Amino acid sequence: xxxxxxxxxxxxxxxxxxxxxxxxxxxxxxxxxxxxxxxxxxxxxxxxxxxxxxxxxxxxxxxxxxxxxxxxxxxxxxxxxxxxxxxxxxxxxxxxxxxxxxxxxxxxxxxxxxxxxxxxxxxxxxxxxxxxxxxxxxxxxxxxxxxxxxxxxxxxxxxxxxxxxxxxxxxxxxxxxxxxxxxxxxxxxxxxxxxxxxxxxxxxxxxxxxxxxxxxxxxxxxxxxxxxxxxxxxxxxxxxxxxxxxxxxxxxxxxxxxxxxxxxxxxxxxxxxxxxxxxxxxxxxxxxxxxxxxxxxxxxxxxxxxxxxxxxxxxxxxxxxxxxxxxxxxxxxxxxxxxxxxxxxxxxxxxxxxxxxxxxxxxxxxxxxxxxxxxxxxxxxxxxxxxxxxxxxxxxxxxxxxxxxxxxxxxxxxxxxxxxxxxxxxxxxxxxxxxxxxxxxxxxxxxxxxxxxxxxxxxxxxxxxxxxxxxxxxxxxxxxxxxxxxx
Numbered sequence: 001x002x003x004x005x006x007x008x009x010x011x012x013x014x015x016x017x018x019x020x021x022x023x024x025x026x027x028x029x030x031x032x033x034x035x036x037x038x039x040x041x042x043x044x045x046x047x048x049x050x051x052x053x054x055x056x057x058x059x060x061x062x063x064x065x066x067x068x069x070x071x072x073x074x075x076x077x078x079x080x081x082x083x084x085x086x087x088x089x090x091x092x093x094x095x096x097x098x099x100x101x102x103x104x105x106x107x108x109x110x111x112x113x114x115x116x117x118x119x120x121x122x123x124x125x126x127x128x129x130x131x132x133x134x135x136x137x138x139x140x141x142x143x144x145x146x147x148x149x150x151x152x153x154x155x156x157x158x159x160x161x162x163x164x165x166x167x168x169x170x171x172x173x174x175x176x177x178x179x180x181x182x183x184x185x186x187x188x189x190x191x192x193x194x195x196x197x198x199x200x201x202x203x204x205x206x207x208x209x210x211x212x213x214x215x216x217x218x219x220x221x222x223x224x225x226x227x228x229x230x231x232x233x234x235x236x237x238x239x240x241x242x243x244x245x246x247x248x249x250x251x252x253x254x255x256x257x258x259x260x261x262x263x264x265x266x267x268x269x270x271x272x273x274x275x276x277x278x279x280x281x282x283x284x285x286x287x288x289x290x291x292x293x294x295x296x297x298x299x300x301x302x303x304x305x306x307x308x309x310x311x312x313x314x315x316x317x318x319x320x321x322x323x324x325x326x327x328x329x330x331x332x333x334x335x336x337x338x339x340x341x342x343x344x345x346x347x348x349x350x351x352x353x354x355x356x357x358x359x360x361x362x363x364x365x366x367x368x369x370x371x372x373x374x375x376x377x378x379x380x381x382x383x384x385x386x387x388x389x390x391x392x393x394x395x396x397x398x399x400x401x402x403x404x405x406x407x408x409x410x411x412x413x414x415x416x417x418x419x420x421x422x423x424x425x426x427x428x429x430x431x432x433x434x435x436x437x438x439x440x441x442x443x444x445x446x447x448x449x450x451x452x453x454x455x456x457x458x459x460x461x462x463x464x465x466x467x468x469x470x471x472x473x474x475x476x477x478x479x480x481x482x483x484x485x486x487x
């Protein structure tokens with residue numbers, strides 16, 4: 001459990017000044033940072049306000065008391081409103097904001113809770129709605145770790161000006177007792193972070209089964225299931241940092257960029273194993289390279305950086321697939337962006353990511369978005385994903401709308417380590433088996449050609465020998481005849 005929280009003073013003071021100058025009665029947003037179970041501490045990097053919803057309404061507003069409650073003695077309207085008002089929060093919109101922002105996070109940086117700018121009285125009158133909002137954010141931007149069942153709720157009170165932080169336990173039944181106070185202070189957090197980078201190559205070959213033997217029918221279902229299985233395998237991988245095998249929980253004492261290499265154990269060839277199963281009808285080949293960054297607090301062990309890298313790789317794969325599926329839900333056309341189909345038969349109106357694989361008779365290819373990295377705070381990065389038909393200009397809107405940050409003016413500062421997009425190729429079992437047979441037949445044909453060529457060469461050599469012998473015989477007869485005539 002997180003017992004103490006340290007916030008980046010530079011960013012939090014900027015957020016406080018922005019709020020005090022805005023004259024807003026209330027505001028809600030996301031807390032970006034990290035919760036460390038090994039240190040029992042939380043780290044807050046920045047506060048990101050939730051933008052207005054699609055209707056142009058703020059995500060948070062104050063519910064004023066009724067007229068009857070205002071007619072009380074000599075109390076002023078402002079005093080009565082301040083003591084009786086409560087918060088109205090668009091919980092679904094805040095959760096959606098958290099879901100999209102979490103895709104932009106890298107290893108060691110996550111959405112760890114919410115903040116609210118409101119008076120003390122209004123805060124106390126809104127404990128339940130705040131706890132429900134925290135839980136919605138936690139579900140929308142979930143952690144892969146099972147041991148972190150808590151999030152942060154930061155209250156910035158403007159009268160009197162005060163910061164307080166509470167730990168919200170994510171139990172099945174949210175009550176007022178779910179909030180527990182924790183120590184909060186400001187200090188230097190971002191400057192002490194250490195940077196780790198990993199370029200990870202993968203090649204997943206996932207079997208597709210007959211309709212009656214599997215619940216995963218669409219391409220997206222197969223990929224989601226395959227990523228979940230692969231996540232368990234990746235968790236058991238060893239790692240090397242700067243060429244040294246990670247074997248203990250020591251801290252990293254050197255500065256600069258640290259290169260991480262994952263070492264997966266040898267496993268069975270899923271391609272051959274899948275073809276040997278009687279219910280398998282095809283193969284989905286998911287391949288590419290994932291670039292991952294992780295940022296570690298100087299007091300955390302380097303094993304945490306490895307865990308954050310693994311977590312980031314899996315979340316990045318899931319995020320790309322989710323982006324494709326989200327666009328598929330909005331797109332009524334037959335194909336997603338970046339998709340090439342091997343046949344014109346797939347014109348049923350469904351996006352390729354939603355096609356039912358057991359009904360396919362032709363191959364299809366799916367190109368997933370590339371990951372790029374945008375400079376953020378104090379040498380850290382956030383990420384975004386772009387389709388093959390998009391340019392870096394699309395990042396500007398995402399930075400402004402989701403992160404409330406100024407987009408980089410110089411695009412050369414944006415990192416593009418993934419040169420090619422991740423690809424997904426579906427193949428029916430017939431196409432998997434036929435090439436092997438074709439290869440065998442081709443080998444037999446080549447063998448026949450070689451045998452025929454060798455026989456022809458032997459015949460030519462034999463003919464050449466006979467011709468030379470005949471010439472030699474004729475020369476011998478002529479020489480003998482000439483000698484006889486002279487004698």
